[in-house]
Amino acid sequence: MATTAKQAKTEEKNGAENADEQADKEQQEAIEQIDEVQNEIDRLNEQASEEILKVEQKYNKLRQPFFQKRSDLIAKIPNFWVTAFVNHPQVSALLNEEDEEALQFLTKVEVQEFEDIKSGYKINFYFDQNQYFSNDVISKEFHLNDTGEPSSKSTPINWLDGKDLTKKANSPAKGGRKRSPEEQESFFCWFSDHGDAGADELGEVIKDDIWPNPLQYYLASEIDEEGGVGPGGDDELDDLDEEEEGEDFEGEDDEGEEDVEGEDDEDGEEEG
Known part of the structure; x- marks a missing residue:
């Protein structure tokens, strides 16, 4: 009996091992098949990217006449671009007062995507004659090389004597005091910042x-x-609500005081 029981346990063990081996084999086969399917998905994604890029290139060319027409119309509106920048929440945070004064002379902004689109783009800033620099156009370009590594370059700004806003931003404040938020780094420092183009x-x-x-x-x-x-409108509304609530409380206090006075008068008459 003991021998039969031992033999049964051995067969049971061997059966379990065979089942585990079969399960491992099926799992490995499933992984290999998933990998093959994933390769097909990746191939289709690459094909889609190529076709999407062709569509983008096509419509980028179709958009150009409309961009030009828009720029011609914008040129009729004084201070269009500086107003747009000041009203943009992220860009306005980078502008100090002198930046805004210099950007009053900005007449045109133009974004040029490179023909293949994927390798980068260029932003051109066109200026009227002004007291800050002699450039008619200041540009900054962004590039991606074949390995996908980003880089950037820009037009040197030809500042007029004593008008370099980037030096003013980087110089210490008068009297050795700390610079206030109003004396933050100039927007124009961005043109020479190539530290992290990506x-x-x-x-x-x-x-x-x-x-x-x-x-x-x-x-x-x-x-x-x-x-x-307007800006901070919610705060203004909150202030109004608080004022109204305050008036209500004051009214309640006044009524309470009148009641108390009335009660005192009645008590006095009764005592008399």
Whole structure:
């Protein structure tokens, strides 16, 4: 009996091992098949990317006449671009007062995507004659090489004597005091900043947010005024609510005081 029981246990063990081996084999086969399917998916994704790029290239060319027409119309509106920048929440945070004064002379902004689109783009800033620099155009370019490594380069700004806003931003404040937020780094420092071209937020904001529809930011302040709520409008509404609540409390206090006075008068008469 003992021998029979031992033999049964051995067969049971061997059966379990064979089942585990079979399960492992099936799992490995499934992994290999998933890998093959994933390769097909990746191949289709690459094909889709190539076709999407061709469509983007086609429509990028079709958009150019409309961009030009829009620029011609924008040129008729004084301070269009500086207003759009000031109304944009991210860009406005980078502007100090002197930047805004210099950008009053900005007449045209232009984003040029390279013909193949994927290798980069260029942003051109066109200026009227001004007291800050002699450049008619200041540009910054962003490139991706064949390995996908980003880089950037820009036009040197020819500052006039004593007008270099980037030096003013980097110089210590008078009297050795700390610089206030109003004396922050100049917007124009961005042109010479090539430290991390792959994470240039300002370039991406101008290309992907402002350039497609700058009119919405030019009109932003007017929309706020028409809506009756300007910058910080919610705070203003909260203040009004608090004032009304305060008036209610004051009214209640006055009524309470009148009641108390009335009671005192009645008590006095009764005592008399």
